[in-house]
Amino acid sequence: MSEAEPQPARRRWWRWRPDRKRLIELVIIIFGVLIALGLENSVQEWRWRQEGRDLERLARQELELNLAQAIERIAVDRCLRERVAFLAAGLDKATGSYAPQPFPHDEHNSTKLALPRAYQPMLRPWRSASLQRLLATEASKRVSPERLLLLSQVLFSVESIARGAGEEHIASGRTLPLAMGIPTMTPEIRADLLADLGELDRARSGVELVARRLTDRGAELGVAPDPAEMRQRLIELRATWGDCVDIAAGMALSQRLSDRAT
Secondary structure: OOOOOOOOOOOOOOOOOOOHHHHHHHHHHHHHHHHHHHHHHHHHHHHHHHHHHHHHHHHHHHHHHHHHHHHHHHHHHHHHHHHHHHHHHHHHHOOOOEOOOOOOOHHHOOOOOOOOOOOOOOOOOOOOHHHHHHHHOHHHHHOOHHHHHHHHHHHHHHHHHHHHHHHHHHHHHOOHHHHHOEOOOOHHHHHHHHHHHHHHHHHHHHHHHHHHHHHHHHHHHOOOOOHHHHHHHHHHHHHHHOOOOOHHHHHHHHHHHHHHHO
């Protein structure tokens, strides 16, 4: 007879029976952890919202300053446009030599330059640090998509003006011979200087165009510089640049922004 096959050993099954006290302690620990996580999330959310409000307040202050400077730039654009036209007309008429044509208002500028300039760009500090922080941090998620889009457009406009102003400043440096005078005018020199004036005028018009776009964004956001302060700034600007400063146009823009902000 063959031997009986060995039967597999039967496993012993046992059930853990926690006592009531340990089960209550486990439930309390779980609920404690969940409550702690919820409180931490609530605190973090409050911090993000607070940071967003603070950054929006600072960004609004920056935008008010940038809007005031944009209005100044628009008001003074006629002076700059006329200056480029004056220099171009002088080049066209010059025969043999070119008499020095320094910018006529250098004596009013607070920053004295070592060399005279044929064209004086309007230099201003365009600020956007708070707006950049707002758009780059977690706080941006607490801003509505529509407002976030407008703020992004504002940042693009401010950075575009800063770049354009830099290009205008560089282009103005190439017109130095027109301020110093040219003893021997040749067709080649005239052609080069007219090309430099063309680049300068393109940079000038680009800055003025983006400044107007920035005022449009300010109107949509309901932000405006103080009208009384704006008038004083334009009056001081005319004292420096002359009667070519368009105070009426500047105040019209300021009033438009003020009406949208109320």
